[in-house]
Amino acid sequence: MTGTLYLIPNTLGTNEESVSDPLLSVIPTEVQATTAKLAYFIAENAKTTRAFLKLVNAAHPLAQPLQSITIAELNVNTPAAALPALLAPLLNGQDAGLISEAGVPAVADPGANLVRLAHEHGIQVRPLVGPSxxxxxxxxxxxxxxxxxxxxxxxxxxxxxxxxxxxxxxxxxxxxxxxxxxxxxxxxxxxxxxxxxxxxxxxxxxxxxxxxxxxxxxxxxxxxxxxxxxxxxxxxxxxxxxxxxxxxxx
Incomplete structure (x- = not known):
């Protein structure tokens, strides 16, 4: 049985007045909870994804330490030939989160091709609610x-x-x-x-x-x-x- 590819929305920016406000105000609690359970992420930018996960951890403790979570990068420079390897953990049954640098993934975002490939492999794709x-x-x-x-x-x-x-x-x-x-x-x-x-x-x-x-x-x-x-x-x-x-x- 394959894993599920969750499309996780990110915030649209940082509120300098309060680090946590953007997450609390625009990312639903259910999305935060789902994100906290995952141990494998495919991200446009690993650095911003780690920052996002730190915010999630403050509200919903991550299932495992951040340093043990795998974050694979997928950006505009990622060749098409590299996409199957990114999906390999899902084909082995592991759930994964696809996350953009800002906003929703796969819309004006390099993650779209990965989502298409996931469909070709029969992987369930679940879009989560967030800011676009x-x-x-x-x-x-x-x-x-x-x-x-x-x-x-x-x-x-x-x-x-x-x-x-x-x-x-x-x-x-x-x-x-x-x-x-x-x-x-x-x-x-x-x-x-x-x-x-x-x-x-x-x-x-x-x-x-x-x-x-x-x-x-x-x-x-x-x-x-x-x-x-x-x-x-x-x-x-x-x-x-x-x-x-x-x-x-x-």
């Missing part, structure tokens, strides 16, 4: 939540990025579909400037930053208003902060 920055951003944006698409990172080359923004704005207008993006946090300002100057004046743009944290900010307004705010140095305080960008052309 993408869904939280859609929920709070006021934009179309019936039809939306996540586009990941856009090109860093300015010309290519502009072409991509225009193409996605056109799709948004034609299909009435909300478009979602993320950017490397230190490029947030440049990305918002590109959106506000490339999009038509009445296109709605939402900027959702530090979701679930005390510093959380969410604002939706037209591209024209964002452009005016940036010109007056009144843009959002989101430098080096995790941010989701959304647009809807009407």
């Amino acid at each position: 920055s993408l869904l939280l951003a859609v929920m709070s944006s006021g934009l179309n939540g019936q039809s939306f698409a996540f586009n990941g990172y856009l090109p860093t080359d300015a010309e290519q990025r502009t072409k991509r923004i225009k193409a996605l704005e056109l799709r948004s207008r034609q299909e009435k579909q909300t478009q979602l993006f993320i950017e490397t946090p230190y490029r947030n300002s440049a990305f918002l400037e590109a959106l506000s100057t490339t999009c038509q004046a009445n296109t709605l743009i939402c900027v959702a930053t530090d979701l679930t944290l005390p510093s959380e900010t969410i604002k939706t307004q037209t591209a024209a208003r964002w452009k005016t705010a940036l010109a007056a140095n009144k843009g959002p305080d989101f430098h080096k902060k995790p941010t989701v960008f959304l647009l809807l052309a009407e």
